[in-house]
Amino acid sequence: MKRETIINWILALGLLAVPFAALSFDEPFYITLATRVAILALAGVGLNIALGLGGMVSFGHAAFFGIGGYAAGILATHAFNQEPLMTWPLEIAGSNSMLVIWLVAIVMCAIVATVIGMITLRTSGVYFIMITLAFAQMIYYFAISWPSYGGEDGLSIYVRDGFPGLNTLDPMHFFMICYVVLMVCLLFSALLRDSRFGAALQVARQNEVRLASTGIAPFNIRLVAFVISASMTGLAGALFADLNRFVSPSMLSWQVSGEIMIFVILGGVGRLFGPLAGAALFIVMEFYLGGVTEHWQLFLGLILLCVVLFVRGGVVGILAGRQSHG
Amino acid sequence: MKKLIAASLMGLALSASGAALAEPVKVGMITTLSGGGSGLGVDVRDGFMLAAKMAGNKDLEVIVEDDARKPDLAVQIADKMIQKEKVDVLTGIIWSNLAMAVVPSAVGQGVFYLSPNAGPSMLAGKGCHENYFNVAWQNDNLHEAMGGHANGAGFKNTFILAPNYPAGKDALTGFKRFYEGNVAGELYTKLGQTDYAAEIAQIRASGADSVFFFLPGGMGIAFMKQYAQSGVDIPVMGPAFSFDQGILKAVGDAALGVKNSSQWSKDIDNPANKAFVEAFQAEYGRLPSLYASQGFDTANLILSAMKKADVKDADAFRAALKEADFDSVRGDFKFDSNQHPIQDIYVREVIKEGDVLTNKIIGVGLEDRSSAYVDDCKL
Amino acid sequence: MTLALFTEQLLNGVQFGVMLFLMAAGLTLVFGVMGLINLAHGSLYMIGAFLCATVAVATGSFWLGLVASLAGAAAAGAVMEIAVIRRLYDRDHLDQVLATFALILIFSEGTRWIFGSFPLYLDIPKALQGAVELPGGAEYPLYRLSIIVVGLLIAFGLYLLISRTRLGMRIRAGESDREMIGALGVDIRTLYTVVFALGAALAGLAGALVGAIQSVQVGMGEPVLILAFVVIVIGGIGSVKGALIGAILVGVVDTMGRILLPQFFALFMETSQATSVGSALASMAIYILMAVILAVKPQGLFAAST
Numbered sequence A: 001m002k003r004e005t006i007i008n009w010i011l012a013l014g015l016l017a018v019p020f021a022a023l024s025f026d027e028p029f030y031i032t033l034a035t036r037v038a039i040l041a042l043a044g045v046g047l048n049i050a051l052g053l054g055g056m057v058s059f060g061h062a063a064f065f066g067i068g069g070y071a072a073g074i075l076a077t078h079a080f081n082q083e084p085l086m087t088w089p090l091e092i093a094g095s096n097s098m099l100v101i102w103l104v105a106i107v108m109c110a111i112v113a114t115v116i117g118m119i120t121l122r123t124s125g126v127y128f129i130m131i132t133l134a135f136a137q138m139i140y141y142f143a144i145s146w147p148s149y150g151g152e153d154g155l156s157i158y159v160r161d162g163f164p165g166l167n168t169l170d171p172m173h174f175f176m177i178c179y180v181v182l183m184v185c186l187l188f189s190a191l192l193r194d195s196r197f198g199a200a201l202q203v204a205r206q207n208e209v210r211l212a213s214t215g216i217a218p219f220n221i222r223l224v225a226f227v228i229s230a231s232m233t234g235l236a237g238a239l240f241a242d243l244n245r246f247v248s249p250s251m252l253s254w255q256v257s258g259e260i261m262i263f264v265i266l267g268g269v270g271r272l273f274g275p276l277a278g279a280a281l282f283i284v285m286e287f288y289l290g291g292v293t294e295h296w297q298l299f300l301g302l303i304l305l306c307v308v309l310f311v312r313g314g315v316v317g318i319l320a321g322r323q324s325h326g
Numbered sequence B: 001m002k003k004l005i006a007a008s009l010m011g012l013a014l015s016a017s018g019a020a021l022a023e024p025v026k027v028g029m030i031t032t033l034s035g036g037g038s039g040l041g042v043d044v045r046d047g048f049m050l051a052a053k054m055a056g057n058k059d060l061e062v063i064v065e066d067d068a069r070k071p072d073l074a075v076q077i078a079d080k081m082i083q084k085e086k087v088d089v090l091t092g093i094i095w096s097n098l099a100m101a102v103v104p105s106a107v108g109q110g111v112f113y114l115s116p117n118a119g120p121s122m123l124a125g126k127g128c129h130e131n132y133f134n135v136a137w138q139n140d141n142l143h144e145a146m147g148g149h150a151n152g153a154g155f156k157n158t159f160i161l162a163p164n165y166p167a168g169k170d171a172l173t174g175f176k177r178f179y180e181g182n183v184a185g186e187l188y189t190k191l192g193q194t195d196y197a198a199e200i201a202q203i204r205a206s207g208a209d210s211v212f213f214f215l216p217g218g219m220g221i222a223f224m225k226q227y228a229q230s231g232v233d234i235p236v237m238g239p240a241f242s243f244d245q246g247i248l249k250a251v252g253d254a255a256l257g258v259k260n261s262s263q264w265s266k267d268i269d270n271p272a273n274k275a276f277v278e279a280f281q282a283e284y285g286r287l288p289s290l291y292a293s294q295g296f297d298t299a300n301l302i303l304s305a306m307k308k309a310d311v312k313d314a315d316a317f318r319a320a321l322k323e324a325d326f327d328s329v330r331g332d333f334k335f336d337s338n339q340h341p342i343q344d345i346y347v348r349e350v351i352k353e354g355d356v357l358t359n360k361i362i363g364v365g366l367e368d369r370s371s372a373y374v375d376d377c378k379l
Numbered sequence C: 001m002t003l004a005l006f007t008e009q010l011l012n013g014v015q016f017g018v019m020l021f022l023m024a025a026g027l028t029l030v031f032g033v034m035g036l037i038n039l040a041h042g043s044l045y046m047i048g049a050f051l052c053a054t055v056a057v058a059t060g061s062f063w064l065g066l067v068a069s070l071a072g073a074a075a076a077g078a079v080m081e082i083a084v085i086r087r088l089y090d091r092d093h094l095d096q097v098l099a100t101f102a103l104i105l106i107f108s109e110g111t112r113w114i115f116g117s118f119p120l121y122l123d124i125p126k127a128l129q130g131a132v133e134l135p136g137g138a139e140y141p142l143y144r145l146s147i148i149v150v151g152l153l154i155a156f157g158l159y160l161l162i163s164r165t166r167l168g169m170r171i172r173a174g175e176s177d178r179e180m181i182g183a184l185g186v187d188i189r190t191l192y193t194v195v196f197a198l199g200a201a202l203a204g205l206a207g208a209l210v211g212a213i214q215s216v217q218v219g220m221g222e223p224v225l226i227l228a229f230v231v232i233v234i235g236g237i238g239s240v241k242g243a244l245i246g247a248i249l250v251g252v253v254d255t256m257g258r259i260l261l262p263q264f265f266a267l268f269m270e271t272s273q274a275t276s277v278g279s280a281l282a283s284m285a286i287y288i289l290m291a292v293i294l295a296v297k298p299q300g301l302f303a304a305s306t
Helices: A003-024 A029-053 A062-081 A098-120 A125-145 A171-194 A196-206 A208-213 A218-244 A254-267 A274-292 A296-310 A314-320 B002-021 B038-055 B071-084 B096-108 B141-152 B166-178 B197-206 B218-230 B245-255 B271-284 B290-308 B314-323 C003-034 C041-059 C062-083 C093-115 C142-164 C166-176 C178-183 C188-211 C221-235 C240-265 C271-296
Strands: B025-031 B060-066 B089-091 B112-115 B132-134 B157-163 B182-189 B210-213 B236-239 B259-262 B341-353 B356-369 C131-133 C139-141
Touching (some): A029 A274, A062 A098, A098 C271, A125 C271, A196 A208, A208 A218, A254 A274, A254 A296, A254 C093, A274 B060, A274 B071, A296 C093, B025 B038, B025 B290, B038 B060, B038 B245, B060 B290, B112 B314, B141 B341, B166 B182, B182 C240, B182 C271, B197 B218, B197 C240, B218 C142, B245 B341, B259 B356, B271 B290, B290 B314, C003 C142, C003 C166, C003 C188, C003 C221, C041 C221, C062 C188, C131 C142, C142 C166, C142 C188, C166 C178, C166 C188, C221 C240, C240 C271
Parallel strands (some): B025 B060, B025 B089, B210 B236, B236 B259
Antiparallel strands (some): B341 B356
8 A cells, every 4th residue: 555545544544533532532612623623624625626636725715714604694594684685686585504505605616716716817926826815815804794693793603503413513523524525625635636637637737838838738737726726615615614603704805815825735746645644633733832922923933833844744744744646 | 636626627628628519610812923913912811911920829830821812723722721731711812803703612612701801792692601701992992082082182183004804894893883973985905004105195195184094913013103204293092002112112213192992091089009010020021011911900800719719610610700800900890791891991191201101091982882882783 | 983083094094004114124125135035024023012112111211222133133144044945945935934934833932932921112212293284174192193204205115226236136136037147247246135134124124113003023023014915915025116116005994894884784783783793794804805906916915027
């Protein structure tokens, strides 16, 4: 078995083991922490499709994270207040069901990503980075000033949304939902990478002209990848809103975009389980250091700096060696 | 021999009864200790810890953590404090958006939350909860007082501005609730904006006779500095958030003469306040701000409740909190039915004492002010 | 709106733009010459402001504070370059983003640890206080006029530096072909350190000048950093002329947008709603501007390298 596959299995099983260990030691808080890692890892997995596979450095993925979150928040609020979302031209009611919310989050992100992608993918390099940031900022300032859904104060979700057959208020059940979603998306990501589409995407990243000469338009491939990537991050956003029972414009800020990128980079860009390793490392450090000193951000910065300077290829990169292709 | 047995029996009885009354209370403080707005969190924490130190009650245990002004981090820390550290009382949050993220689920889990600062209208009205107490004010209060003062001062054409976010909109709504004159202009600036040249030009062009603004933190510092340079001379007023000790130091003489509203000032004449100001200066080497006074009062409220009831008996502890039987640095302190304070809101003026800029009370803006949302609360 | 007010607002926009130019010029040089994305540029701005405030209060002279901020920011930049940035040139942009993001955390919390949590006091020098009367009757703060003058002087100075000096020649050559100038015998390492320190000094100067009329506090650099990135992208990376024009464009659009949009909406909406919608749109205005420009010219207005 390849080294990377072993690492992947360790990571997957490790994340699964934490909540069970937490239960047996009667420390339910760690279940919530593990859930947080799973959800943020999912956001990173989404970004990794665009960033790692497609070479599109999007500094605005927080926009999709936030749109997913707001989809969850708005639907849940309307369900809680028993008011329909709109009555004309269609009657759309709120919803408390996770499956509906996820569907809406994915669709909304796909629509917004298509629009943004059509404009931004005409640029490349650092221009692409900046213009994706610009769009995220636009949505961020819009959300702050939009009074109906709390503006900067955010939106509280008073009841956790329901999943058929499970008690989602139970931390363990909720963790399992997030974990399964993460694994399914990782599987999807792996299949995507190994498919013809994935091959075309990687060629688009490495040598655009070559791809075009085979008759495939790089722009179309990139756009599809961007949309898929956005939808996955949006799904993570919806789960995040449910976890915190709260959504606010801070989910749309450029700092969040930066943090999602950090998970991906820390874990290893383009590595399948990279975002999971990166998210786990970052969250654990943030949690542990925060409890030790009020100057935790300084130490977090120092550690991150050392990792990027001396640990090339991210955590998975160091552990698993060179990436094998094919 | 008999004396010895009697004495030891006495001792046992005393320690047993002592143990029954003295249940340790664990307090979790989530506040902003890093980043741009950390001055407020540091003040609240320092005020709280000073009160704890002065009381010397060994049963009070405080855990402090930094939320870096991030709502999801605050939620995570709250979860940790409730589930892992098993705190009895949560406190500390400065910002309304973080409060809205943490409070509803915390009080829903049976934990008491005492707010030393943020007072969003939702939690004072529709969203009120029996476990949620606000020891500072409701967000609108200080702005309402300024509106009242504007009438008294004879201002008829006020220009008002605030940032374009819920607290800003609430501020201007609160001001207009009491202000009876004409609004010369109403501007919403961008949150975090630092350059106000355009807005000041609008103020000059509007022909207003006074300016009311709510621009907390660095925004207010920038505005005051630029206003002082602009040549526009009309009087300025605002809530204490833009004129507390930390801000005054950074603004400098540009703030002299400005009227601001606050529920506390260092020259309030009562023994508790005098002791507080002296002790704070001795301990930390700086004058306290209203945030420090709020942290101080919160700690004393908890301590007073601890004397009356056991925190494990939630109903008794809640009743003890509601009684608010402690010496507040503001003077009289009582809660209304929505567990927000009923208090006098003073109007202060920025003056210079020797080398130091500080505030002096010049009048009362609103007496015994509760909150506009009290009737919406079902408590 | 009177003509006098309109002129005054336009001047305000230009002044805001010039301030952004100081930030953007350093950023675009560093990116153009070294191909490096430096998120920590905002931290250098903050360091400049903090040094100026500390020295000005300690010595009573703003001018000494200004010198301190220039020297200190340049020194901090040089140290940053030698210790960290140097290892990032041959890495891809992502590693640079992560490393400089980590630097932001270090500098922000480090500054708070050293200087405390409260904003610092910094006031403009006595000589530049007060307002002058403009043709048309409006009064305009003297200090803001000085900022415009300083900014334009710096722009001219940079132009001279880049087009007329040897250092400038090397900078231009470095932007076109990095390896070539190494092969031609130019000491790349020193060149890079100098360029980085120059960019840092510009940021520090901006921080000190602006800190005098705004708030000197931790985290003051990041919002300006984002705007500076917008500016260099609009202007074209590597082009100082682009940075100036882009900066003034951004400054004017932002300022006029803040004032005119609410008034525009008030024509057919009731006032408080108009103000709300107008302000919301105004805060998004410069990003919309950037998106439009990039849609038409994906490399910015004056792309330096072809």
